Amino acid sequence: MANVETLDVDQLLETARASSSGRATQVFRAEPYEGKGILSQVVLALANGNALSKHGNPGEALLMVLRGRVTLSTDSENWELGEWEQVSIPQELHELTALEDSVVVLTMAKISRPEHVGMPGIH
Numbered sequence: 001m002a003n004v005e006t007l008d009v010d011q012l013l014e015t016a017r018a019s020s021s022g023r024a025t026q027v028f029r030a031e032p033y034e035g036k037g038i039l040s041q042v043v044l045a046l047a048n049g050n051a052l053s054k055h056g057n058p059g060e061a062l063l064m065v066l067r068g069r070v071t072l073s074t075d076s077e078n079w080e081l082g083e084w085e086q087v088s089i090p091q092e093l094h095e096l097t098a099l100e101d102s103v104v105v106l107t108m109a110k111i112s113r114p115e116h117v118g119m120p121g122i123h
Helices: 009-018
Strands: 023-029 039-046 051-055 059-067 070-073 078-081 086-088 094-098 102-110
Touching: 009 023, 009 039, 009 059, 009 102, 039 051, 039 094, 059 070, 078 086
Parallel strands: none
Antiparallel strands: 023 039, 039 102, 051 094, 059 086, 059 102, 070 078, 070 094
16 A cells, blocks of 8 residues: 655755755655665755755756746856746756755656666766
């Protein structure tokens, strides 16, 4: 039987504001046992001005903003996103910066691909 999990966006933002990194996460996995699943959601709170430095994708990923404004950047493109906007995260190194206190949802399906070998942030 699946467990019902809840998310407290306000508490996650408070944790991010209090953290030296300026961020906090809550992870939800479709198949939580023994790391066998490929689908997960990471809810990420970023305090204003904080960022996730450049990293790669572990497969396919979508980014949706629940609260605030963020910029998703690659070497060649930038997307500024507001509440309830989403974008497919490109298969290249990218970074995420909070333009104000923000909470985003990263939905990811981990898919091993040859082009990921040696990319930073790929596990």
